[in-house]
Amino acid sequence: MTAIIEIDNLTKRYGGRPAVRELSLEVQSGDIFGFVGPNGAGKTSTIRVMTTLLHPTAGDIRVGGHSVIKEAREVRSQIGYMPDFFGVYNDMMTWEYLDFFGACYEIPQNERKGLVEDLLELVDLTHRRNDPVEKLSRGMKQRLSLARTLVHDPQVLILDEPASGLDPRARAEIRALLLELARIGKTIFFSTHILADVAEICTRVGILEAGELAAFGTPEELQQQLMPTRRVQITVLKKLKQAMSILNKLPGVTFPENEEENGNPNKVELDFYGTDEDLSALLAKLVDGGVPVLHFTEEGRDMESVFLRATKGLVT
Amino acid sequence: MTETALPAPTKAKRRPIWSRLRDNPVVLKELRSRMRGNRAFIILTVYVGLISALVALVYISFVSSNDIGFSPDTRQIMGKTIFGLVVLAQLGMISFVTPGLTAGAISSERERQTLDLLRTTLLPGRSLVRGKLQSALVYLFLLLFAALPLQSIAFLFGGVELAELVISTFMLVVTTIAFCCAGLFFSSIVKRTLPSTVLAYAFSNMLLFGLPFMVLTLMTMLIPIIEQAVFSGSNEIAELFFLVIAWLLVSVNPFLAAIVSEVFLIDQGDLFFSVQSVGPFSNFPVPSPWIIYCIIFLVVSFILYQISVGMVTRKEV
Incomplete structure (x- = not known):
């Protein structure tokens, strides 16, 4: 795989305040890249530099090998940009909206008609082709915006919060569309706050905090890096002391420090370093040791936990 | 291998202006939006209706005050009056409609957050501004030319030369271009449409009504x-x-x-120059005010247009 987006020591300052600090990362062709970070982390500034709207203070971004500073036009032909707002002309019909942007990308008029029909079909808006854009629902407008990003068949889609403010069904539709677009070979770079989406569809994730890259890798790699141990909760019916003595002897078991009282005297929480097989063996040891185990649960290592572990709540 | 002769290069055929206008997607979009619904046609109908009423009023007032019949002089005065009033109405229309059409051209794109989308397409900023200007001009020229038949009624009565019609139309076209460029300028430098519209109206009204008032006050x-300076010591420099x-x-x-040019036309019979004498400088030709007006306004329009393009293409820093 080759890097299609290369962010090279990007720095962006507004006045004296840094928004992005010496950010460097690469996105491979065909990736669905989730760009995650708290509000004010510098995600939108990075995206605006990448889409040639903002001039960087230092560093550069190359898209498809073209510099956003020196070859803005080439970069624009390679990217489809969907901002975190709709940006639609309400007095236009749905097909006119796509046709207009097709013309803005210099697509000849005789090719545009078929293209518009194909795009409307892709985002399931064919039945609304002659409706004014203002009559579309929020989810439909978002799908129309996504169709707009595809009019010139770009290599890279840059989407700023594509699912924000959508209802669960519309969110699922957008997610399915992104997966479909990745399947046909598009590279997708999207920023989001919805960590469930990141876990579900991203092939690679970058976590940004206070303008710096706090973590980078595949979701599995991040989990491995940031949460190497598994948090396990065990509730026993009785014989807690016996359980503790068994657990203390097992390799890979540590007990978290400064653990708050959980209110249940028969419950114990531990960090375990090991595979699923090792964890299963740990449970077997307890049962074999005559400990009546009531509950045995592992705290989820979801993206939210990874995100919380990676970030410290800093803002620029 | 045999070489195949390449076809001789053919000279690119110059396409008609309408076809070239359609190449700019912004023109097409703006015109579609503008002509959709009844608004554009209502404005056109009301505008032509008002000018017709004005012409009818002039005619009726002349007829009612000349019971016996028109002398050739009266007919000529009526012709000039109709012509002058229609031009005046057109000028009023330009100052009233143009800021409304162009003062939101760029700022409304900013407000509905479509400007960023356009700036990430291959559409150059210059084409965006040009498209906005051309679409506004097309509509305003439609309004201007819709009144031409009514203006031409003046020819039935005489007193108006064809050159006067051409010059007045040219001045109206230049004024339209200038006001459109001013609207675009304010729209590109001010982020919101409301203050941009206020500034554009202030500019057009200042130019049309404020300036004559200032000239009068200054005079x-x-x-x-000046009289004291001139008569006390033959101060030619002050006079000049x-x-x-x-x-x-x-x-x-x-x-x-327009009025001063018309006065010189009647007085000296020259459309382009007026002969003046000041102190030792006697009988030197001065370009008629309409020429200076057109040059100044075309230059100002060009500057405002270039600034607007610069503001739209400028990257955020």
């Missing part, structure tokens, strides 16, 4: 001083200075430029 204040200032002030207002 009232300066004439005694006064003439240049007065000429420039007259030439930056369409009403004054």
